[in-house]
Amino acid sequence: MRYGEKILEIICTSSASGVHMTAEQIFLALKKECPSVVLATVYNNLNSLYQQGKIRKISLEGWPDRYDRNTRHDHLVCRCCGKLSDLYLSDITAQLEQQVGFPIEGYDLKLQYLCPECRAKQAAEEALSEPDGS
Template sequence: MRYADTILEIISSSQSHMTAEQIFFALKQQCPSVVLATVYNNLNTLYAQEKIRKISVAGYPDRYDKNTRHDHLVCRRCGALLDIHLSDLTRELERQTGFAIEGYDLKIRCLCPQCRAKEQAADQVCKSQGL
């Protein structure tokens, strides 16, 4: 595919977990005639070829990531994604299940520092108003 290598480079060089729209805008800087459907088609192909990871979080657009071994923290309030590097659980999962594990995507729910601060501030307001 004509744009696949450039899209793969955009994802590989990104320090964030980009949405299709963000990838589209980054690609459009290099290839002004590209359309959003082309980006989606290429993302689907790259994902099917296991060259990238797709991260789905309910209520948020899918995001795309490098295909390297790592897991994710997902904020339950704002949907922020943060990489976390844990030891590989494949052998332990295989031992417990008796199945050959081909791979896994671990998403750990958390409350990011910004959302935690907002909740604590809201709690303080409620307490100060006797609620």
């Protein structure tokens, strides 16, 4: 698990600073330290880390999967550029368990919004497409 430990370290370091890396980005980061590593090895290690419950995988339709540290937090997702931001909402596991009637292992909350950059871009585009009054 030489690569596995390094991959876990890369994910923990990047996600602690709010960055959610794709397998490809993790591969590039790992390659700096281990030039002989191949992408398939990264995928294999990511899968086994995920199966062991050591990392989280964030799947969004239309975007590559991103990997995250396995601590309880939720995400704010930009519906336009797919940007992920960490959110620390109160844990509702107990309420969910009460509603479904059996123990759950966890949940993944994604709140959709338009990030400030996309909102600004959209406003600029709207301003451009608007006839200028005359």
